Amino acid sequence: MxxxxxxxxxxxxxxxxxxxxxxxxxxxxxxxxxxxxxxxxxxxxxxxxxxxxxxxxxxxxxxxxxxxxxxxxxxxxxxxxxxxxxxxxxxxxxxxxxxxxxxxxxxxxxxxxxxxxxxxxxxxxxxxxxxxxxRTRTQLVLQGGVFNRDFPGLTIYAQQADPARGDLRTVFVQDRTHEGVTATILAPTGHVNTDTDRGEIIFRLQNGRIYRQEASGLSVVGFDTYAVRMDLSRLLSDYDLGSxxxxxxxxxxxxxxxxxxxxxxxxxxxxxxxxxxxxxxxxxxxxxxxxxxxxxxxxxxxxxxxxxxxxxxxxxxxxxxxxxxxxxxxxxxxxxxxxxxxxxxxxxxxxxxxxxxxxxxxxxxxxxxxxxxxxxxxxxxxxxxxxxxxx
Structure with a gap:
C-alpha cells in the first residue's frame, strides 16, 4: 500500500x-x-x-x-x-x-x-x-534605411545594406559614447563583420570624414579607411545581467x-x-x-x-x-x-x-x-x- x-x-x-x-x-x-x-x-x-x-x-x-x-x-x-x-x-x-x-x-x-x-x-x-x-555568436544585421540603436550611445544608419555580405552604402554613424564629445562619421561605402574571437563587431568605412564636436569647436578629419570596433557585451546593457x-x-x-x-x-x-x-x-x-x-x-x-x-x-x-x-x-x-x-x-x-x-x-x-x-x-x-x- x-x-x-x-x-x-x-x-x-x-x-x-x-x-x-x-x-x-x-x-x-x-x-x-x-x-x-x-x-x-x-x-x-x-x-x-x-x-x-x-x-x-x-x-x-x-x-x-x-x-x-x-x-x-x-x-x-x-x-x-x-x-x-x-x-x-x-x-x-x-x-x-x-x-x-x-x-x-x-x-x-x-x-x-x-x-x-x-x-x-x-x-x-x-x-x-x-x-x-x-560575445562570440551575436550577428548584427543592419537593414537599409533604418536607424540602428542597439549599441548604447551609437546610432548607425546605412541607406543600402546587404545582410549576406555585410556591404553598406551611404553610411552614417553618430558616436556619443564619450562624455562631452559627439563624433559624426560619414562615408559612401563600408563593411560590417563580427570578430567572434575577440567578441567585437567591426565597421570598416572607406573614403569618409569625421566631424567631431567638442566644447572648443568643430573639427573635420578625412580618412581613406576607418575602423569602428564595438564590444558585443554592450548589447546586454538593457537586460541588466551584470548586477x-x-x-x-x-x-x-x-x-x-x-x-x-x-x-x-x-x-x-x-x-x-x-x-x-x-x-x-x-x-x-x-x-x-x-x-x-x-x-x-x-x-x-x-x-x-x-x-x-x-x-x-x-x-x-x-x-x-x-x-x-x-x-x-x-x-x-x-x-x-x-x-x-x-x-x-x-x-x-x-x-x-x-x-x-x-x-x-x-x-x-x-x-x-x-x-x-x-x-x-x-x-x-x-x-x-x-x-x-x-x-
Missing part, C-alpha cells in the same frame, strides 16, 4: 513540476527573445540555458508540486472509494501517513539543495553563458553580507533588508513542502468526490492564498515594517496549524465532507414549481 501511494505521489509530482517549469522557462525565454534571436543557438545551448534557469524557479515550484501531488492523490483515492475500502478493512488515516510523510521529507530535502546551492549555481552559469554567447541581486546570491554570500553590513553601500538599508528577507525565504520555502503536504491531506478528505480538474483548481487556489501571505511578508520585510522572520514564517505556521487540526479531525472521521453536504443541499433545494404547489 505504501509503495503504491508513494509511486502515485511521485508520478503526479513529476507531471505537475515538469508542466509548470516548462511554462515558466518558456516565459523567461520570451523575455530574452530579442537577444536570443540574434544568436546562432543550437538545441544543446537551449537545454543548457533551461538547466541553468531551472533551480531559480524550482525553489517555488517544488512546494506547490508537492502540495498538488498529495492533494490530487488522496482526492483520487477518495473519489474512487479506495480510502473508504481501506478504512472499512481496518486501515486508519494514520496508517496511510508514512508514504506521504516520506515523500514530503524528500521534497523538503530537494528544495533545501536547490535553495542553498542550486539557485546560485544556476544563475552564475546562466549569466556566464549569455555573456559568452553575446547580482540577493535572490541570485549563494547562501554563503548572503551570510557574508549580513555579518558585514559595512561592506554594503546603501544608506537606506534596503539592500540589507533584502538580504535578511532572502535568507528567511531560502529556509521557509523548503519547509513549506512539508507544511503544505500535511495541509493537503485533510483537505483532500474534506473534498472527496470532487473531480480532479476541479481539485487541481482548488489546490492552486489554496497555494495562491499561501503565496499571497508570503509575498505580503516579503514586501513588509523589505520595507522594514515587519521582521522578516515573522513575515516569512507566519504562512507556514498558519497552514501547519490548519493541517494538524484537520488531520486529527479526519483521522477521527469528524472532518467536514464539503462536497457531500453541497450535493445534499442542492438535491433538497425546492424548485420554483414545487414551492408554488406547496403554497
Amino acid at each position: 505504501h509503495r503504491q501511494i508513494f509511486l502515485e505521489l511521485l508520478s503526479v509530482f513529476v507531471l505537475c513540476a515538469g508542466s509548470l517549469l516548462t511554462l515558466l522557462l518558456i516565459g523567461r525565454m520570451l523575455q530574452l527573445r530579442e537577444l536570443l534571436l540574434s544568436q546562432n543557438l543550437t538545441f544543446w545551448d537551449m537545454l543548457c540555458m533551461f538547466a541553468y534557469l531551472s533551480p531559480f524557479f524550482l525553489l517555488l515550484l517544488i512546494p506547490i508540486a508537492c502540495m498538488l501531488a498529495v492533494f490530487l492523490t488522496f482526492l483520487r483515492m477518495g473519489t474512487d472509494l479506495e480510502s473508504v475500502a481501506l478504512r472499512a478493512s481496518g486501515v486508519s488515516l494514520y496508517q496511510m501517513l508514512p508514504a506521504p510523510l516520506v515523500f514530503c521529507a524528500l521534497c523538503t530535502a530537494a528544495a533545501c539543495a536547490v535553495s542553498f546551492w542550486g539557485v546560485a549555481w544556476g544563475m552564475e552559469n546562466f549569466r556566464a553563458t549569455v555573456l559568452d554567447m553575446a 547580482v541581486r540577493p535572490k541570485e546570491m549563494s547562501w554563503e554570500r548572503l551570510h557574508e553580507l549580513r555579518d558585514a553590513p559595512e561592506t554594503v553601500q546603501d544608506e537606506s538599508g534596503r539592500t540589507l533588508r533584502k538580504v535578511e528577507v532572502e535568507i528567511q525565504k531560502r529556509m521557509a520555502l523548503p519547509a513549506a513542502c512539508f507544511v503544505l503536504g500535511l495541509f493537503a491531506l485533510p483537505m483532500a478528505a474534506s473534498f472527496g468526490g470532487l473531480h480532479r480538474h476541479w481539485g487541481l483548481m482548488l489546490a492552486l487556489g489554496f497555494f495562491l492564498f499561501y503565496y499571497t501571505l508570503l509575498s505580503l511578508g516579503l514586501s513588509l520585510g523589505e520595507a522594514g515594517v515587519l521582521a522578516p522572520v515573522v513575515g516569512l514564517w507566519l504562512p507556514n505556521a498558519l497552514f501547519l496549524a490548519a493541517g494538524v487540526t484537520g488531520l486529527v479531525q479526519a483521522a477521527r472521521e469528524r472532518g467536514v465532507d464539503i462536497v457531500g453536504r453541497l450535493g445534499h443541499l442542492l438535491r433538497r433545494r425546492p424548485t420554483a414549481e414545487e414551492g408554488g404547489r406547496a403554497r
